[in-house]
Amino acid sequence: MNDKETAAIADWSCTVNGRAVALQLPQARRLLDIIREDLGLTGTKRSCEIGRCGACMVLVDGAPVNACLMMAYQCAGRTLVTIEGIANEDDLHPVQRAFLEEGGYQCGYCTPGMIVSVKALLDAKPNPSFEEVEEALSGNLCRCTGYGGILRAVHRAIEEGQSRP
Numbered sequence: 001m002n003d004k005e006t007a008a009i010a011d012w013s014c015t016v017n018g019r020a021v022a023l024q025l026p027q028a029r030r031l032l033d034i035i036r037e038d039l040g041l042t043g044t045k046r047s048c049e050i051g052r053c054g055a056c057m058v059l060v061d062g063a064p065v066n067a068c069l070m071m072a073y074q075c076a077g078r079t080l081v082t083i084e085g086i087a088n089e090d091d092l093h094p095v096q097r098a099f100l101e102e103g104g105y106q107c108g109y110c111t112p113g114m115i116v117s118v119k120a121l122l123d124a125k126p127n128p129s130f131e132e133v134e135e136a137l138s139g140n141l142c143r144c145t146g147y148g149g150i151l152r153a154v155h156r157a158i159e160e161g162q163s164r165p
C-alpha cells in the first residue's frame with residue numbers, strides 16, 4: 001500500500017453473502033481485492049483486470065458487476081453476492097447444478113462469473129430468449145469450452161426453473 005492509499009483509509013461496510021462486513025480500507029481499493037484478499041472469497045476470479053472477461057463477476061444489489069472495475073467507495077453500504085453466496089444452504093443453486101450436469105466448464109476458471117451472470121439474468125427474466133441469454137453472457141469469456149456446454153446449461157436451468165412450482 002502506498003502513502004496515498006494509507007492516507008485514504010476509512011471505514012467501509014457492506015452486506016456480503018447475507019453477512020454484515022465492516023472493514024477499514026482505502027476507498028480506492030478495488031472490490032475484487034476486497035473480496036479475494038480481505039474477505040478470502042477466492043471463488044471470484046482475477047483474470048484480465050480491465051473489465052473484459054467477466055471472471056470477477058459478482059452481484060451488487062442484484063446486478064452483475066465486474067469486481068475489478070468497482071472501487072470500495074462505489075459499493076459501500078450495498079448488498080454483494082459472490083459465487084460462495086449463490087448456493088442454497090444445503091444444496092447447489094439450480095444454475096450451478098445445470099452447469100455441473102451439462103458439462104458447462106472445462107478448466108472452470110470462467111465458471112463462477114458465468115454462473116453469477118446467468119443467475120442475475122434468470123432472477124430478472126426467468127424465461128429469456130436466446131438473444132437475451134447471449135446478451136447476458138456477452139461480458140463473460142470462456143477460453144476452453146466453445147460455449148456449447150455453457151448454453152446447454154443455461155437452457156437446462158431455464159427449463160428446470162419453469163418446471164418448479
Ligand code: FES
Pocket residue numbers: 045046047048049050051052053054055056057066067068069
Ligand atoms: S478480471 Fe474483471 S473483467 Fe476480467
Ligand code: FES
Pocket residue numbers: 104105106107108109110111141142143144145
Ligand atoms: S472453462 Fe476454462 S475458461 Fe471457461
